[in-house]
Amino acid sequence: MAADFPTDDDTDGLVARSRPGDNAEPLSVSEISNILKRTVEDRFGFVRLRGELSGVKRAASGHLYAALKDEKAVIDAVMWRGNTQRLPFNPEDGLEVVASGKLTTYPGRSKYQIVVERMELAGEGALLALLEKTRARLAAEGLFDERRKRALPFLPRTIGVVTSPTGAVIRDILHRLADRFPSRVVVWPVLVQGQGAAGQVANAVRGFSKLPVGHPDRPDLVIVARGGGSIEDLWSFNEEEVVRAIAECSIPTISAVGHETDTTLADFAADRRAPTPTAAAEIAVPVRAELAATLADFGARKKRAILRPVQLGRERLEHRADRLPTPEALLQPQAQRLDDLSTRLGHGLRERAARARERLQSDRARLNAPLLKSRVAQAQERLSAVARLMVSLDPDNVLKRGYVRVVGPQGTVTDKAEAAKHAALTLKFRDGELAVSTGDAPPSAPKPSPKRKAAPKGTPPAQDDLFG
Template sequence: MTDDYAFEGPPAAEPVRDNNPPLSVSDLSFALKRTLEDRFGHVRLRGEVSKVNRHASGHVYLTLKDDKAAIDGVIWKGAVRGLGVQPETGLEVIVTGKITSYPARSSYQIVIESMEAAGAGALLAQLERLKDKLRGEGLFETDRKRPIPAYPRTIGVITSPTGAVIRDILHRIGERWPCRVVVWPVVVQGEVACGQISAAIRGFDALSPDGPIPRPDVVIVARGGGSVEDLWCFNDEGLARTVAAARVPIISAVGHETDTTLIDFVSDRRAPTPTGAAELATPVLADLREGLADLDRRLARAGGRLIEERRTRYRAVARGLPARPEDLLALPQQRLDHTSSRLGAALSRNVAVHERRLALVRGQLGRSLLDRVIERRQARLEAVSARLDGIVPRRLERAGDALSALSRALTGLDPSRPKPGFARVEADGRWITAAAGLSAGQRVRLVFADGDRAATIDGGDVSPSSPEPAKARVRAATPRTKPVDTPQGDLF
């Protein structure tokens, strides 16, 4: 027993239980995420924007920093459009959101829900950068601005329907130029103001000139005075581009005379106040009426002076006229009578002058002059005739010789009269001109110059190598003892 106990040894110790079990990395990361979101679910931070990255998905990633620390931030796509200011590098802002973590990188960040400039200085710095951008694109150029119509029939007003601005504009237009006014009510302050004003401008542009609500001839965008933050919606880049692209001329009347917004630079005219905008858009009806009355008076005076001048001239002319109309014709009739009395003698003198000239010319046209002309023409005719007497016979002789030669050549080529050494082949009363027209055993007639002979076609081919044709060629080459002298013409 003792030995057995020695081999077994002391009993095994039980494992120690731990009250702090290990966590996974994911458990710890998500626990920290929940803690941050519960503890910092709503915070406001102030800092400078840097490293702005606008992702293709529409989200915006940035970094907020101060002189000692930095924190990453993200603005989801749905919240970007509702921001009071758009994030730009170097802009000092105040943001509102919640702190959360990104477990994949073990980093924390702020999810931004709203953003506003930290002060007027930051807003003005952002405004100057935006001005430089739009100025570089040419949106501030004077040559692209449209003229304001002198006599508008319809005026559009974009402003708040409840306020002193619309009452001042309507009152001023009614005093100066009573016309149709179309008011498009909008909010003129806050985050939604930019979108509503832009939609109103595009809505006025979309109206038809002859529709039930006619398109205005000019549009006034108006708002009362306020701080830089109150007027900031009129410094929106999208609103400025909408104003620049509008077809209807636009007058901006935002704030007081010292207030300047971005749409003041891109609009067609800037008014110091809303009342001033109404004055720029309309003429003064009373002044026009007074001007028309003055023109009418001047026209009446000018017409009176013209009539009086014509009356004076008529009287002056009338004083130079005789009392009776017959007196006007007396002198011309007397001149006519005097001229007609001298007409017969003048005609007689004219005839005498022409007779003398004719007699002078007739003396120069004697028979001797005509004879000399006839002699010269006869001499020329005789010279030409002498030349023709020598030329014509020679030409006729040459032409006769050529004709004789052609006749001899034609006689030698006549197939009806074969030349010596040649024969004409006839079969069945027709002339054979090719070997293909003959067949074996066919009867033919050979016509020579001195007679004709009958013959039969054997149908065999005569080759140059056969002995009989060779002998025939030799015999044909032997000259005749008594050649017949047949005249041969020259074709040329």
């Protein structure tokens, strides 16, 4: 009975056996994967591929994964974190790029891929496409809205400048500020081109913005400036982190990047765009000489405005004064009346003298001793009555009863308000006078009151005019 086991002549068998003359041992999957990996890496140790980015994503580790494709093929791409940090742009789907690196395989998926060490945009057209795409995306967020723009300060005391400290830009800005209105300038030195420039510019703008109000170095205005160049030279000012830093800045900003024909996304985000750095200095401050002339003009107008009412009042006063009568004309009626009264007075005196003379002549016969004595007695009685009345009305008579008379510079003071006007007063008592002070001033010495000379006893009071 024939055996069922395969013979040496069989080509197929259940168990793998080595054949005579065959020294090739079977390879493991890992071995063939490693052989393929070395073969691909040795053959394609450095390649440059041009294609469109697709499926771009960043891992939490910082590595970048994507695919490069054209119309007929696709190849996976990976870029390690160290290289992604040096990328001059933000990779996005749809961008056409040129990737430089080496081809390798990924045994875990039996796939080949390119490990990208450097990635560049494929020509200026791709760069402009990326610029437009970024602009549209940021504009949709409202970062370029005109309603967000703030008015610049009229005369900033401190101006912050974000630029290279060694270029001609800062010299132009300082020179222009010195010509127009010398101001304090705080420079935040940054790179304005190349690797890391965008991060430095964004950090500088945020640094100025984070300075507390009242800090001596906090500017009233920030100027982000750079000289002219190609679109690649100015690309740092198109980076999203720079645009967002300018849009979020708490201080009004002026973007002065490039020349008049250059436009960056920083220009759209800033509160004001200047065509050149020199123009930014002109926008930042006014001309001091023009301000001085304006102030002088305002001063002259103010003076004219103040003097105009005075001048008009003087003109009106002169006009009304011309219409007033002269003093002579005003006094003429009174002068005429005075003359009339003088004439009448003379006539009246003469007439009265004549009547008195006639009366005297008529009474001459009746002038005898009894009549004269009677008239003298009547006169003495009248004088005595007047003397008694004078004594009763004399304010010093009541001093004997304990009253006091208050005397001021103008005489007797009878009310409190009048007394408060004088710093010193005199209190007159029955037996003398006492000076008192009502304020801080020393009392003045009282003036001695004139003593009336007593009439000798037996002297009759003065006799009235017998003809009166």
